[in-house]
Amino acid sequence: MKLYIAPRAPNPRRVQMFMHEKALPPIELVSVDINAGEHRGDAYRAINPVSRLPTLELHDGRFLSETRAICSYLEGLYPEPNLMGDGFEERAFIEMHDRRVEWYWLLPIANAIRHTHPGLAPLEQPQFADFGHSQARKLRESARWLDETLQQQPWIAGERFTIADITAFCAHEFARGLMKFQAGEEGFHALQAWRDRMMERESARIS
Numbered sequence: 001m002k003l004y005i006a007p008r009a010p011n012p013r014r015v016q017m018f019m020h021e022k023a024l025p026p027i028e029l030v031s032v033d034i035n036a037g038e039h040r041g042d043a044y045r046a047i048n049p050v051s052r053l054p055t056l057e058l059h060d061g062r063f064l065s066e067t068r069a070i071c072s073y074l075e076g077l078y079p080e081p082n083l084m085g086d087g088f089e090e091r092a093f094i095e096m097h098d099r100r101v102e103w104y105w106l107l108p109i110a111n112a113i114r115h116t117h118p119g120l121a122p123l124e125q126p127q128f129a130d131f132g133h134s135q136a137r138k139l140r141e142s143a144r145w146l147d148e149t150l151q152q153q154p155w156i157a158g159e160r161f162t163i164a165d166i167t168a169f170c171a172h173e174f175a176r177g178l179m180k181f182q183a184g185e186e187g188f189h190a191l192q193a194w195r196d197r198m199m200e201r202e203s204a205r206i207s
Contacts, residue, residue, distance in 0.1 A: 002028045002057040003070075004047065008177075009034065010106060010170040011067045012054040017166045018071045020203035022078050027056075035122060068098070071163060083163045097157040097164040105146065106171035108138040113178045139175060143188050150190035154197075161201075169198045 003019075005012035019027060032038050032053055039051045048055045048065045055065045056073065064070055075084045085091030114124040115132030146168065149156065156164040172195055175181035184192030198204050 001059060002030050004030045004032050004044070004053055004055040004057070006032050006034045006039070006053045009053060010110070010174045011052075013170045013173075014067050014166050015054050015056075015070050015074075017170065017203040018083065018163060019074065020206065021083060021161075021166070021201075022074065022081060024074065024078055037122070068102075068163075083161075083166075085162070094157045094162045094164060098162070098167050101146075101156060101164055101168045101171065105139075105142040105168060106174075108135040108142060109171050109175045109179070111135040112139060113174065117178055119178075136179065139179070139181065140186070143181075143183060143186070143191060147183070147188040147191040150194045155194075165194075165198065166203075169195070169204060 003012075003015060005016065016029075032044060034053070038044060039048075039053060045051055047057070047063050050065070052065060054067065054070060055063050056070045057063055058073075064073055072084065075082070085094040112132045112135040114120045115127045115135070116129055121127055146156070153159060155161050156168050172181070172183070172191075182192075183189075183195060
């Protein structure tokens with residue numbers, strides 16, 4: 001199999017962390033230069049017509065895109081260690097937390113960066129700075145919700161590490177790098193402590 005990625009982008013990083021946590025056999029990584037618009041070229045659009053990353057090329061030549069779909073496929077191939085839930089009930093609650101993090105934490109961060117950071121201008125035309133700044137405020141609202149959650153439990157979805165932690169961490173690091181977001185300095189101490197625990201994981205350091 002091959003995994004098409006954009007280095008430093010949060011969604012490809014989510015899949016890479018997921019693969020590392022599951023200790024999968026090596027999957028070839030193919031870098032796509034999004035700053036040069038390679039993801040919008042004919043060659044990549046033949047792989048993924050919506051020009052998004054990551055995309056997983058399967059053994060039979062089919063292409064699977066969308067981060068969570070890729071992770072679901074890999075979880076099916078390699079069930080252990082389980083990261084998406086054991087049984088329908090746990091799967092449902094882990095998915096709930098993962099979707100919340102994706103939609104209410106990662107998405108505002110991505111929108112804020114894409115619409116305010118000059119380095120992202122080639123990827124987002126036109127940029128709407130007011131919208132971007134409003135999304136940055138939502139980042140803090142979601143940080144408060146996550147901080148309150150992590151005051152009650154050690155991990156995003158409960159008592160154990162799951163895919164929801166991977167999604168939340170990749171979003172956090174995206175904001176930390178390009179928005180200079182520092183959870184502890186803004187009073188989100190449980191969120192900062194969780195981030196520090198995440199950094200102890202090998203997958204967080206190599207992705």
